[in-house]
Amino acid sequence: METLLQQLINGIVLGSVYALVALGYTMVYGILGLINFAHGEVVMVGAMVTLAVIKLLAGSGLPLAVQLLIALGVAIPACMALGATIERVAYRPLRNAPRLAPLITAIGVSIVLQYLVVLIWGRGYHPYPELLPTTPIDIAGARISPAQIIIVVFSALMMGALLWLVHHTRLGRAMRATAENPAVARLMGVNVNHVITMTFVIGSGLGAIAGVLVSVNYSVAHYQMGFMLGLKAFTAAVLGGIGNLAGAMVGGLLLGLIEALGSGYVGDLTGGVFGSNYRDVFAFIVLIVVLIFRPSGLLGERVAERA
């Protein structure tokens, strides 16, 4: 029983990470109809910048928690600026182009960011210091570390904060209007460019924190860590209903649980025929099945009407 509990915990932690990153994907897709492939890389840049600042502060004698706050204070605005720049430079000129153009551009931006990071920080795997306590606590025979608890709680908080932002503030109302119909929103006095930039900024800020949380949890940062994470997070967003904030959260958690339970039990269930190296396969099979029977995702999609 405690194994099942442990696998569930593993799944929820993994899922919370996916959910946090998925929020960035789902917001951008909801408003622009664009899959921002570069988002995974922004997450990675957040982790890398934080590590760089921590290394700079290493000899300063400040407590680790303060160092983390300072590093985040540098990394979050950096990623926000990065997100806004990407939008301005790579996506805005293609606002009226056929859908394929910004998609390919997004892939290009993703590659450029990866290799910019290689130029600055090198290709190796960087060990991550223990910025959050990772000594596990025992709960009913299963183990969870404070860092993992923070990941889960923070993701939930962020989703709540985003939902509040979108439904109870002026900016949120502008975002919903733009998501529904950008042309009419513009006619109603919404500064659509500003709204889109803010979407990228918020998504990137969250992405930066997600990057740090992931790196602390696994104690490693690498220039390619954003790629698979981004792909899975996007899958989670689609699973829950693209454009739907709550959907991103549900999709993320579900994906994490499927992966953890799948790779943990499939070996036993199939008598060793399919091993845990098929864990990515389960996630994508579930996605295919859900989309066949419910094409708009579990909670329904919300994308801009493009007349």
Added chain:
Amino acid sequence: MVAHIPEPPSMKQRSSFLLFSTALALIVAGCGKQEAASTGGDTIKIGLAAPLTGTQPHIGLDIKNGTQLGIEELNAQGLEIGGKKVKFELMAEDDEANPAKATTVAQKLVDAKVVAVVGHFNSGCSIPASKVYAEAGIPQISPGSTGVRYTQQGYATTFRVVANDDQQGPAGAAYAINTLKVKNVAIIDDSTAYGQGLAGAFEKSVQAAGVNVLAHEHTTDKDYDFAAILTSIKDKKPDLIFFGGIDTQAGPMLKQIKALDLKTHLMGGDGIQTPALLAQAGDAAEGTVASIPGLPKDKMPGGTVFLNKFKKRFGVEVELFAPMGYDAVFVLAEAMKKANSTEPAKVLAELKKVQFNGVTGPIAFDDKGDLKNGPITINVVKGGKWVPVETINGGATPAPAK
């Protein structure tokens, strides 16, 4: 008075300019490469194929540096082969630890008319690339591929300066059974030719000795979340976990083993026996066991001298395979001297008979290209350092105690 503001270039003007400058840049780049090839008729190119980017760049760089050092020292010796002074040049290519890229790299090296190739590192890359080299008759010496299949394909051009997994697996098994006295194990591999091969060799050996294999899980060489697999293994309570894979994953794996309170040690092969693993896993690495083909770095005949030379030249410590790259180059030079020629076919003939005392020990190849009598050393992490505890002389693998 209105200043004349120059009109921005039209769309058509912009694209033709862009086209022109791109073409110009390509021509210049192409010219640059050709110039390098045409200077010096006596420049002998030796190819290097290693994972310089991707999942194991520190190992690739280590091999490149070791080989580079060898080339520089050979050039300093001013060798004369076939009556002409020769100068060696290293042509280093990156195979990204990706089997598909490896064959592309191999073709590129062959087309560049290298005399021999030191590479690749990953068995999963050496094996497909060996076909390309074999068809071109270019000798290939691997500084680190331990996958057995590499030398069993029937090619005359495959060599390696390390023991293979058919020796490494049983050696690790013997240590586990005789010294660690394990009765049941769990095995994880990274689904690569190397990881699966090594884990398979280990599994066969321990099963033959009556040890219970509780689980054989798989991951990929890009994953770093092992919580699900480790949780499943924890449930089965093994005495030891064997991991066929590389240090970049063993590091996070060790941390997760500690986090899950799995009270077993991890054992692996040469892929995990690096300083990078210690940096990555910190104190979670304590007690980890690893087998490596070859003698401990400082027990190698030329070890300490090499370590110091390397540190002085490159400013970093040797990871593990740099001495093998270094020796590979010297072995090639020795074969060239004996053949008194730099033609690949003649060098190949001499390589089969060569006997050379390298930094890593005496080097001679058997009829398949495997290293004769390659020793295997078992290392354990004690007090945050890799400490060699046992050396098993190659060829004779100790029979596991029943």
